[in-house]
Structures are given as C-alpha cells and as structure tokens.
Amino acid sequence: MRIRLALTSLGTAAVAVLAIAPTAAQASDPSPTIIGGGTVSSAPWAAQVYASGSFTCSGTIIASQWVLTARHCLSSSMSVRVGSVYRGSGTAASVTATYAQNDLALLRLGTAISTSYSPLASSDPPVGSNNSIYGWGMTCYSGCQPASQLKTATVRVTGFTTDAYGGRAIRSTAVNGNAWKGDSGGPEFYNGLQVGVASTADGSSTQNYGSVAVNRSWIRSVSGV
Template sequence: MRIRNLLAVVASALVGAALTPSTAAAAPQQIIGGDTVSSAPWAAAVYSDGSFRCSGSIIASRWVLTAEHCIGGSMSVRVGSVHHATGGQVSAVSATYSQDGYLYDIGLLYLSTPISTTYVTLATSDPPVGSTNTIYGWGRSCLNCDVSAQLKTASVQVVSVRGRDAYEGPAIRSSPATGIAWQGDSGGPQFYAGQQVGVCSNSNGSTSQNYASIAASRAWIAAVAGV
C-alpha cells in the first residue's frame, strides 16, 4: 500500500506510512495476522512489468478495481486464484483509469480479454461506525517476512468514515480485530454485509488503516465501468 517515507518510518518507529508506487512494486506485503483463504473467485492479483504488485477485485467481466497508486508499467491480472502466482485466469490490462487528478486512491483496470467468474457487488454507502468488516490481500505477514503465496483475510472494526486515503480522498478508517492491512495489500477490498465498501490505500501497520471509500467514488465507477 502507499505508505509515505516507508523506509525512514520503519527504521525509526517500526510502523508504516504510504508507499510510493515504485516502492509498492518492489516490496509487496500482506495482512499482518488473520487467516489464509481457500476460495475467492472474485480476487485479482495485480501485476506490473511481470511482478506481483497489488491486490484487487473483479467487478465485471473486463473490469478490475484496485488502488490508483498501484497503476503503472505494463499491467496484467490473475483472477480467481487464492495463489497470486498460479491458477485462475490471466489477462493483460489494455487501459487504466483514475479520477480527478489523483484526488482519490481508486483505480480501474480494463482487461484485454473478458473473464467469467463471480464479481463483487459494490456498496453505495459507507459502513456504519463500529461495524466489523472483512479485508483481503497478498504479500508479507510481518515487516521482514517473505511474500505469501496465498491470499489472506482478517477482520477489522470501523472507527470512522471520515478518514483520508493516500491522496487525501475520503476513506474508511478501521482498527485491527484479527489483523491489519500492510504494504501491498493496496487495492484489496474491504467488505461489509456482502458488499465491497473500500479499497486498501494506507496503514500504519499497527493500529489503523484507511480504505478509500467506494461510496464516494461510486458515480465515477459506474460512469467508467458501467457497474
């Protein structure tokens, strides 16, 4: 995920702040805590220049939703496998979309070939404060762990719907329940009541994380992707 001045912050305080896109590509990480996932037909592993970069979700046959700061390079996705390096269906990305001059950390990837699977349902409103939601993502499970081959999940509790994502756009802020998002969970979904409410944007790797609000960008997503 996009954690500012990551190396300096980790060296001084062992917590995260927002990654630049180039750092996100070099050091993908995953949920700290939580559990592995055995099935996620909607899950999308996002690649840049042949390397795993971020998490995402497929919302229609040719559209993957991820974080805007994950966009860059020659991109492709692997959809429907809980293993980011094997299985599922693979498609190149033929076009990318972001909104309002990087004011929201939500991006859309248009696939060169359609993928038939189970698509996520997008929420039209933010989850209530106090709700317990579910997050998903790939990468490392601690500061210095190796990248995990398998998708992870964790529960989080919403503390505010007035957080800010990596580009200062509206975001859902939550604290860890069974785990917390960390770098490279970027673009991964947060679910409430069966619908995706957020896109992973930033985290301090310890006490809180911010997911860009789907509701705040819902009209734009519909206009671009038609869903």
C-alpha cells in the same frame, strides 16, 4: 526489499501506501497468513495486480473486463490474475487502459473473464461495524514476502479520514489482523458488499480504505458497473 512509500497524515501519525515495488525476490512465502488473520480457500472475485510481471497489489474483479484496485498501484506494463487464491496462479489478462479517481483505479482488461464479481456498496459502513479485509500483502511488518495464499482479517470501523490522494476513506483498527504492503487495492467488505479499497496503513493497527460509495458514480461512468 525496496518498498515504494508515500507519506500522508493520520492525525499526528505517518502512514504509508500499501503497494509493493516490483522485485524479482517474490517467489515464495514461508508464512502465508495475514498479520494476525488467516488464509482464504475461495474468493472468485479476488484479483492479483502485477507491474512488469511482478506482483505489486491486490484488487477485485467487478465485471468481465474490469478490475478495481488502488490508484497508487498504477504502473506501466500492468496485468492481472484472477480465479485463484494462490499468488502466481489463475487466469492471466493484460491491462489495456487505466482510469483513476482519488486512490481508486479501474483497470480495463484485454480479455473478458467470467467469474463471480465483487458486488459494490452504495453507502459507507457504520462506525463500530466489523468488516473483512482481503489481500496478498506481506505477512509481517519487515523481512517477509507477500503471502502465497490470499489472506483475510477482521477490522472495526472507527471513523473516516482521507486516502492517499485526498478522497474519503474508511478508517479501521484491527480486530484480529492488519493490512500491510501488497494489500493495496484489496477490498474491505461489509454485509457482503465491497465498501473500500486499501490505500494506507500506519504499520501498527490502523488502515484506511478509499470509499467505494463516494466514488460509486465515477465507477459506473467509466465501467458501466
């Protein structure tokens, strides 16, 4: 599988963006669990992001016509699916416009979707807190397909760094799992609010999520949310 990479710095370690380049070989997944985490049975706010009909990233629906994902997921001929934890299922909607700031992106949908939307945080989580991450990313570090069922894992906030475009990001390490390819754009939650958007990871134990709080006024100005 060809993986689209972008390198940045995390101290002295290289990290990679978590998007999956579109490919036809994404039909099934023999091991639908996050790397060290578990699967989710219900997440009405979860969004699957597609480029030219192929799954590439995760995201969240934050209002009837708005999906929040990562900037490095943006491509031509984009669409989303919402309303199912199973990749390839759910209500499909085309993307009519995209907006970006730092490594966050807003997708305007051509169809209004009524569901439970992801609530957004106005402050970053505290260092030392346990947060939850979600996504349909790859289920091992190499040789795996994206997950067929939405995954979750618990991570612990260790500090703050920059995302793939230089914006503020929440740095965390694994408690029982890690984000990887395909989790890009997926959410990090603290106390029931979305605090982050998956940007980069080191392929071992550390992941960086773009700060929702820092970009909150921009999200509001574009989407009204």
